[in-house]
Amino acid sequence: xxxxxxxxxxxxxxxxxxxxxxxxxxxxxxxxxxxxxxxxxxxxxxxxxxxxxxxxxxxxxxxxxxxxxxxxxxxxxxxxxxxxxxxxxxxxxxxxxxxxxxxxxxxxxxxxxxxxxxxxxxxxxxxxxxxxxxxxxxxxxxxxxxxxxxxxxxxxxxxxxxxxxxxxxxxxxxxxxxxxxxxxxxxxxxxxxxxxxxxxxxxxxxxxxxxxxxxxxxxxxxxxxxxxxxxxxxxxxxxxxxxxxxxxxxxxxxxxxxxxxxxxxxxxxxxxxxxxxxxxxxxxxxxxxxxxxxxxxxxxxxxxxxxxxxxxxxxxxxxxxxxxxxx
Amino acid sequence: xxxxxxxxxxxxxxxxxxxxxxxxxxxxxxxxxxxxxxxxxxxxxxxxxxxxxxxxxxxxxxxxxxxxxxxxxxxxxxxxxxxxxxxxxxxxxxxxxxxxxxxxxxxxxxxxxxxxxxxxxxxxxxxxxxxxxxxxxxxxxxxxxxxxxxxxxxxxxxxxxxxxxxxxxxxxxxxxxxxxxxxxxxxxxxxxxxxxxxxxxxxxxxxxxxxxxxxxxxxxxxxxxxxxxxxxxxxxxxxxxxxxxxxxxxxxxxxxxxxxxxxxxxxxxxxxxxxxxxxxxxxxxxxxxxxxxxxxxxxxxxxxxxxxxxxxxxxxxxxxxxxxxxxxxxxxxxxxxxxxxxxxxxxxxxxxxxxxxxxxxxxxxxxxx
Numbered sequence: 001x002x003x004x005x006x007x008x009x010x011x012x013x014x015x016x017x018x019x020x021x022x023x024x025x026x027x028x029x030x031x032x033x034x035x036x037x038x039x040x041x042x043x044x045x046x047x048x049x050x051x052x053x054x055x056x057x058x059x060x061x062x063x064x065x066x067x068x069x070x071x072x073x074x075x076x077x078x079x080x081x082x083x084x085x086x087x088x089x090x091x092x093x094x095x096x097x098x099x100x101x102x103x104x105x106x107x108x109x110x111x112x113x114x115x116x117x118x119x120x121x122x123x124x125x126x127x128x129x130x131x132x133x134x135x136x137x138x139x140x141x142x143x144x145x146x147x148x149x150x151x152x153x154x155x156x157x158x159x160x161x162x163x164x165x166x167x168x169x170x171x172x173x174x175x176x177x178x179x180x181x182x183x184x185x186x187x188x189x190x191x192x193x194x195x196x197x198x199x200x201x202x203x204x205x206x207x208x209x210x211x212x213x214x215x216x217x218x219x220x221x222x223x224x225x226x227x228x229x230x231x232x233x234x235x236x237x238x239x240x241x242x243x244x245x246x247x248x249x250x251x252x253x254x255x256x257x258x259x260x261x262x263x264x265x266x267x268x269x270x271x272x273x274x275x276x277x278x279x280x281x282x283x284x285x286x287x288x289x290x291x292x293x294x295x296x297x298x299x300x301x302x303x304x305x306x307x308x309x310x311x312x313x314x315x316x317x318x319x320x321x322x323x324x325x326x327x
Numbered sequence: 328x329x330x331x332x333x334x335x336x337x338x339x340x341x342x343x344x345x346x347x348x349x350x351x352x353x354x355x356x357x358x359x360x361x362x363x364x365x366x367x368x369x370x371x372x373x374x375x376x377x378x379x380x381x382x383x384x385x386x387x388x389x390x391x392x393x394x395x396x397x398x399x400x401x402x403x404x405x406x407x408x409x410x411x412x413x414x415x416x417x418x419x420x421x422x423x424x425x426x427x428x429x430x431x432x433x434x435x436x437x438x439x440x441x442x443x444x445x446x447x448x449x450x451x452x453x454x455x456x457x458x459x460x461x462x463x464x465x466x467x468x469x470x471x472x473x474x475x476x477x478x479x480x481x482x483x484x485x486x487x488x489x490x491x492x493x494x495x496x497x498x499x500x501x502x503x504x505x506x507x508x509x510x511x512x513x514x515x516x517x518x519x520x521x522x523x524x525x526x527x528x529x530x531x532x533x534x535x536x537x538x539x540x541x542x543x544x545x546x547x548x549x550x551x552x553x554x555x556x557x558x559x560x561x562x563x564x565x566x567x568x569x570x571x572x573x574x575x576x577x578x579x580x581x582x583x584x585x586x587x588x589x590x591x592x593x594x595x596x597x598x599x600x601x602x603x604x605x606x607x608x609x610x611x612x613x614x615x616x617x618x619x620x621x622x623x624x625x626x627x628x629x630x631x632x633x634x635x636x637x638x639x640x641x642x643x644x645x646x647x648x649x650x651x652x653x654x655x656x657x658x659x660x661x662x663x664x665x666x667x668x669x670x671x672x673x674x675x676x677x678x679x680x681x682x683x684x685x686x687x688x689x690x691x692x693x694x695x696x
Contacts, residue, residue, distance in 0.1 A: 225386055226419035228406040230484065231436030240432070244423045 039297035047291030057298035080282070080299075087279040088306065090193070091261040094200040098257050099250060101201065102208035106249070107242075109209070110216035121213070124206050136199055136270045143190040143198070143271070150186040157184045191273030199267040204260060208253035215249030216242070251318045255311060262307050279303050331395070332488050332520035333360040333383055338392035340378050340544075352378040354544035355392070360488075360522060360537075362397075365514050367523045367531040370541035371567070376524045379541075380490050383522065385409045397487055407436070412481035413490040416497070418473050420465040426452070426476050427461035433484045451483035454513065471502045478513075488520045495530065507533050528568050532556065540564050560602065562693055565614045572620070572658050574613040575695065581607055586692045588613055592656045597631055599690030610695040617659040619689035622649060622675065623682045631685040640675045649675045651683060658683060 005011055039057055042050045059065070061080045068075040109120045127135060142148045165180040172179050189195050219242065227237040265280030272278075277285075279299060286296030340353040353375040360366045368376035381387045383394055385406035394401045396410060412433070421429050427448050434444045452458055455475035465473050474494060481489055495503045495510075511534045514521045525531050531538050532552040539549045540563075548560045559565035562573060576588035579596060586601035588611055597613050605611060621627075626634075635653035642664075649660045660683060666673065675681065 220417065220419065222415050222417050222419040223421065225384075225406070226413070226415060226421075226480075227432070228386075229384060229411075229413045230433035230480065231407045232432075233405075233407055236436065241421060245421075 035297045035300055038294055039301055041294045041297075043292050043294050047293075049293055057295045058302070060295060061298060061302055083277055083279055083282055084302070084306065086277075087262055087303075088310075090197065090200065090278065091258050094197055094204065094261045095254055095258045097197065097201045098205055098208045099254065102205055102212055102253065103246075103250070106209045106212035106216055109213050121210075124209050128206060132203065133266055133270070136203065136267055139195070139199055139202065139271055140190060143195050145186045145188065145190070147190070149189070154184045154186065190271065191276070193272065193276060195271040196268045196276060196278075199271040200261050200264070203264075203267060204257040207256040207260075208250075211252040211256065212246060212249035215246045215252075219245050247318065251315070254314065258314075259307055259311065263303060330362065331359045332362045332364065332397060333522065334358070334395040334398075335379065335383075336393045336395070338379070338382065338389045338394060340375070340382060340387060341390040351544050353382070353389075356541075356544070356546050358539055358546060358549065360520060363518050363520055365511065365521045365523065365534055365536045367525060367535040367538045368541055369525055369528060369531040369538050369568075371526055373543075374541040375544040376526075376541050377492055380413075380492055380522060380524050383488070384411055384413050384490050410487040411490055412484050412486040413492065414474075414477045414481050414494045416493045418465075418477040418494075420473055420476055420480075422465055425462050425464055426457065426468070429465065429476055430461075430480045430483050433480060437484070447483050448479075451479040454482065454517075455479045470498055471506065474498065474506065478510075482513075482517065482519070485517075486519065488522060489514075491521060491523045493525055494523075495525075495527075503530070510534060532568075540567060542567070559614070559691070559693070561696055562612050562614065563696070565691065565693065569616060570659060571614045571616050574656075576611055576613055578605060578607050578609045578611055578692070581605060585687055586611075588692055593633065593653060595633070597685060597690060598687040599631075599685070599692045600688060601692040602694055605692055605694060612693045612695050614691045614693055615685050615689060617648070618646075618661040618663075619686070620658065620660045621684045621686070622651070622660050622662055623684070624679070625682065627682040627684050629684065631687060631690065633683050633685075635681055635683060637675050637677050637679050637681055640677055642674050647674045649681075651681055653683070 005015070037051065038049055040053045040055070042052050042054055042056065044050050061084075063077045063079065063081055064074055065077065066074045105124075109117055109124075112120060140147070144150075161180065161184055162182055165182045169179045189198070223241055223245070224237055227241045232240060263280050265278060265284045268276055268278045268281055269284075280303075283296050283299045283303065286292045286299060290296075335356050335358045338353055338356045339351055341349050342352050344350050352373075356375070356379060358379075368379060370376045378387060382389055383396070383401075385401065385404060385408075388403055401409065421432065424432065430448045430451055431444050434447060439447070448461070449458075452461055455478050457472060457475050457479065460468065460472065460476075465476060468476065474497075477494065491510075495506050498506060507530055510521075514534075523531070523534065532555075535552055537549060537551055538555050540547045540555060542563055548555060548564045550558070555564065556568055559568065565571045566573070574588075574590045574592060574597070576590040576597065578601075579587045579589050581587075581601060584600055585598055586605055587596050587598050589596050590613060599613055599615070633653045635651040635658065637649055638652045638657075639650040641648040645664060647662050647664055649662060651658045651660055662675065664674065
């Protein structure tokens with residue numbers, strides 16, 4: 001038996017991956033199938049699932065219902081489509097902002113002295129040591145009306161604004177432009193979509209920094225010299241050499257950031273207020289508050305399909321963040 | 328315009344060591360490289376040859392001294408504004424671009440017209456025999472082909488000076504030999520000044536018009552391959568280029584270009600060609616190359632002849648490398664195998680007696696540093 005195993009390379013491989021395979025089947029494939037089955041079911045008044053085959057849950061997501069207050073045959077409510085669109089657009093915007101913030105930082109780290117580089121990478125990872133929920137709660141302290149941010153901005157602007165408005169407002173008024181305020185009004189950021197964006201960006205920044213750093217670090221410094229030697233200044237070297245060669249990192253980071261932002265509900269729950277609902281919140285509420293697992297399952301699958309479609313088109317265009325290898 | 332393509336004037340490059348000390352990677356180097364010349368910087372690793380090249384390219388700036396290209400002081404002019412191009416040891420090809428895009432890169436930076444770029448790229452690829460490879464990515468090419476792309480990419484800019492940093496180092500021996508001849512032919516065809524960094528003496532001798540032998544940041548000797556090999560000016564050069572037998576001694580007398588040197592370990596006088604300015608009483612090194620010693624079974628009683636015993640004989644095909652013991656002093660002798668025979672005695676058997684003759688015109692008297 002053992003001797004046969006020693007000779008059979010593919011059996012060895014199967015044996016080695018079997019723990020992972022069991023894990024994946026038990027905790028991914030089976031639950032996924034269950035979700036699919038439940039999404040076609042109905043819910044009885046107590047919140048129990050009645051197994052059936054109905055597309056009602058999916059129809060409800062599209063907003064078409066036959067159960068109309070007006071008495072019409074069917075009516076349309078775009079509430080859920082709005083949630084889907086909001087989630088998608090937030091995921092795109094968050095990813096974009098994360099790229100813009102992470103790239104310069106990753107570039108700086110990659111170009112630092114090796115010892116300093118390790119310290120910087122360590123600093124990037126430190127936030128991950130604290131629980132995710134606690135860190136998002138901390139943003140309440142920063143963003144609320146009486147919070148750290150307003151305290152700081154207020155301290156700077158309060159003495160400046162009267163002077164500034166006194167000096168500029170006559171001129172601005174003569175040009176019919178908006179005037180400078182005379183007193184500082186605290187910024188209302190908490191419980192707005194902006195707060196959710198800030199939270200998402202903060203949360204997923206390290207997942208973009210690390211892959212970009214890795215791909216930047218791999219670029220042989222002789223390539224920068226070669227570009228300079230051939231007549232490219234620093235800016236053109238960056239555009240023509242550094243950026244294209246670090247794209248695998250950007251792509252990998254995008255996948256690592258976009259997918260979780262699409263599904264996360266904690267950030268919007270804590271920083272967005274109850275009226276800012278993303279698809280993640282919708283699913284969570286179906287399972288926990290509304291006790292409608294069938295609709296929750298349908299929404300989960302739609303989220304998954306949506307994420308897959310975006311990722312599919314993205315990776316078709318840019319690859320999976322692998323090395324640039326010729327076809 | 329100056330007559331020199333590149334001139335280094337008393338150039339010093341100081342580096343900090345990790346321990347916090349200072350080291351002169353390049354130490355007061357002065358060189359004049361002529362227009363259209365194939366010039367090699369030859370030395371072992373750490374001798375300052377690559378640092379010198381990088382200073383000409385503009386990747387490093389001299390701590391002291393000056394570098395002039397066609398008479399213009401380079402000062403702190405960045406690499407992208409210098410009329411030189413480099414072929415890197417690692418090729419440094421842009422993996423995300425095709426061969427043609429790599430070669431076109433430098434021309435695009437010059438903002439050349441599109442059809443001109445196309446024309447020149449095509450011509451450059453033709454020159455390095457890569458026609459038809461233009462749409463491949465560098466990874467799809469062999470090492471030798473990648474090397475040619477790097478060459479085309481630099482040459483397409485038609486630089487005043489082409490700098491080559493051990494470009495053949497990663498190729499296997501046979502390909503390297505082919506490329507050596509090809510590079511030399513190419514240089515003669517385009518007429519651009521080549522400055523070639525190598526640690527391979529044979530490579531330098533094969534290709535160069537002139538060679539600068541460097542050691543520990545200093546230039547030891549500059550000369551044509553023949554000058555460097557036949558008239559090394561110091562023990563280091565005689566030892567680094569090819570092989571030599573060395574004996575320490577004291578000059579007894581000088582007669583025009585010849586000098587007689589008393590060599591204590593042979594307890595005898597040797598006559599040889601003396602370096603300019605050697606005077607009687609000076610401590611010197613006698614240097615003779617192994618292939619220039621004549622070995623004979625018959626007694627030779629002329630000057631500079633010594634009797635010895637063969638301790639080892641290695642047959643390597645074209646030559647036999649023979650080690651001869653003269654009263655405890657070891658001499659290397661290389662004998663060409665000019666006749667074809669299976670007779671072992673023809674290839675100097677160990678244990679046999681032999682007479683060695685060091686002809687004065689083949690024996691060099693070098694100053695003892």
